[in-house]
Amino acid sequence: MRLNEMPLKKATVITDIDWSALPPEIGRRLRDLGFHKGAEVELQHFAPISRDPIACRVDRILIAIRQQEASVISVKDPDAAPEPALSEKASSSRSTVGQA
C-alpha cells in the first residue's frame, strides 16, 4: 500500500521508498525530513481539492507532501492485523482512502 492510499488516522510503518522514482534533490529532502524505511507514519489530513497535498506524521513531526511524492512511499497496510494470517482480504476492502 502507498502512503497516499492510506486510511486516515491509522499509524503504520514505511516498508520501502522507491528512491529511483525521485529526482535526487527530492529524495534528499525526504531523507532530511525523516522519511526512512521503518519510520512510523500516520496520515492525518487531506487538503480540500483533490485530496492533494496530504499531511502525515512521520515519527514525531507533521509533514505536508503532495500525492505524487507520497506515491513512491510504500507502507504496511495498517488494517492488516498484526498476525498476517487474519483476514487480509477483509482489510483491503476496508481501507478505501479516507473514509475513516
Place this chain on the structure above:
Amino acid sequence: MNGHCEDNSPPSIDNNNPLIAMVGNPNTGKSALFNALTGAHQKVGNYPGVTVERKYGHMALPDGRPVEVVDLPGTYSLDPGSADERVTRDVLFGQMPNEKIPDILLVVLDATNLGLHLRFALQLLSLKIPTIFALNMVDMAERDGLKIDINLLSEKLGAKVIPTVAVRRRGIEEVKQEVAHLVDQIAKQPSKTEAAAVLAASGAPILKDISSYQPEAQRLTKEVTKVVHKPKGWTQKIDDIVLHPILGPIILAGLMFFMFQAVFAWSQTPIGWIEDGFTALEAYIRPLLPEGLIRSLIVDGVIAGVGSVLVFLPQILILFLFILLLEGSGYMVRAAFLMDRLMAKVGLTGRAFIPLLSSFACAIPGIMATRSIEDPKSRLTTILIAPLMTCSARLPVYSVLIGAFVPDKEIGLKIGLQGLVMFLLYVAGIVAAMLVALIFRYTLAKGKSGLFLIEMPRYQMPILRDIMLGLWQRAMIFLKRAGTIILTVSVALWAVLAFPRAPEGVPQSEYSIAGRVAAALDPIMKPAGFNHAMTMAVIPAMAAREVAVSALATVYSIDSSDEEKTQESLIGTLRKAWPLSQALAFLAWFVFAPQCLSTIAVIRRETNGWKWPLFTLGYLFTLAYVASTIVFHVARMFGL
C-alpha cells in the same frame, strides 16, 4: 530588549573574542534562543554572493566577558545541497571568506523530535569542535509525555546538554555559564582550538552523509527517552478543524477578510490622533512664519506631505501585526497547505503563498521570502507577481480614495462598505497575480510546478516580545522612510510645484514646472482618465507609493488659500475635484502600479541582474495603464 553589554556598536568579527556558532535543524527555536542570548545586539546581513541571511550577535558571559555569536542557517545536515547548507558547511569548515572558524558549537536540538535531530548532532560532533547542546522545547516534550534523561544523553554524546525553553527564557543563564566554562577550557589547552585550524588546513573533512547516522540516532533516542503518557495532541485537534476540507478554507477566507476589515476599523481612532496632532502642529507653526515661500515650504511641503503619509502608520502596523501573528502561531504553513492545490493550478506551489501573503505587508520581505522556494522557475514567477499583491504602501492611496468616494455605511452584518471595497481591491490584486503567474508559467518560466514538501511545525502561542520587536522594527522602517524618501520627495515636489511663481489669477500648480510636465504628458495620460493632479502624483509615487497621497496633498494645498486649508481635508478636496470615473481610474492604476524603486532594487539583487527588474517595471506599467484606461471609459459609459 536588554542585552548585557553596554556598547551598541555592531559586533565585529575582527576582534579576538571567542566565536560561538549556533547550528540546528529548522523549527528548533534556534532563532528564539539566539534572540534570548544576544538581545538587541544583533547584526543581520547577507553572506557574499548568496541570498542567505547572516546573523551575528554579541553576548556577555555571566562574568561580563564578551563573546560573538553567529546564528547559522537552519539545516538538516551538512551534506552539500541547498545554499543554506553550503553556507553552514563552509563556515564550519573555515572555507567561507572573511569568516572565522567557530571556537564553540552551540547545537540546538528539538526535545520533541530527538530521533531526527540527533542525526545532525552526531554529524556535527564528528567535526571535533568543542560543542554544547541546547535541548530546546523541553516543556513541549513534557506535554507530549516524553521524559528525557539529560545526564544520560550528555554522557552518550560526550558533551554538555542543557535543557532550555528559549521562548520563555529558561535555561539561558545555564547556556551562558557552560559557554564560559568551555571558553576557559579552550584558553587553558590551546591545542583544542587548533583542532579547528588543522581542519581548515587539511581542507574539508570527509563526513559521512546524514542518513548513515539514522540508526544510531534512533537507538540513542530510544535509550534516553521514556514515554510517560500519550501526547495531548493539541496541534492535531486544532488541525482537525483548521485543515478540515470544508471548514479549513472557510476559516482561511474568514481570517483574511477579518484581517482587512480590522486594518480599516481598528485604525480609525489612532489615525484621528495623528491627524489632530498634525493639525495642531500646522496651526502652531503657521503664525510663527512670515507669509511667503518659507511658510509654503514648511506648511505645504513638509507638514502636508509627510503628515498625509504618517497617518497610515496605524494601518500598516495592524496589517503587520496579523502577518506576524499568523507566522508566529504556525498557521502560515497551514494556509500554504490549504492553498497548494490552487497555487498548483497557476503553476506555483503552496510555498509561494507565504511570500505572497507577506507581500501584502511589503513586497520586499515577500520577495526575500521566496528563497524558501527550491524550484528556480516557481521562485522567479513568485518574485515577478509579488508586487501585484497590495502592499501596505498602497493602503494610504486606497484609504484616501475610498474615504473620499465610498460612502461610510454598513451593508448589514456589521460589514462596512468601505472595508468591502478595500477587500475587493485586494482581491483584484490577487486575481491579477494569479492570471499573470499562469501566463508566465506557460511562457517565460515554463516548467513543472515545483515541489511542496514542508514540515508543519506545531502550533504555539506567538511570543508577545517577538511580535512587539517585529512591529517596532516595522514602525521604525516606515518612520525612516517618512523622514527620508517621503520627506525629500515631498520637498522636491513642493519645489517643482512652487516654481515658477504663478501670476495672479492663474492656479500655481498648473503654472509650475510640475504642471507643465503634467500638461506635456497629457496626451498619454488623458486617455487613462488622469487629470494633471493625478499625473503629478503618480510620477513621484515611483519612489514610494504612499507619496502619491502626499503629492496630492501638496498639489491641492499649494493652490488653496489659507482659510480653505484649515477647513478642508484632502478627502474633502478630492471629493469635490474628481468625478468618480477618474477616482476609479486612479485606484485601478494603483492595483497594478509599477512598484517602488526599493522593490526594483530587491528584485535586481534576488535575480542577479537587470533583466527581471526592468521586465517587472515594464509589465506592471502596461497593466496599470491598460486597466485604468478600461476602468475610466467603462465608468464614463455608466455616467459616473
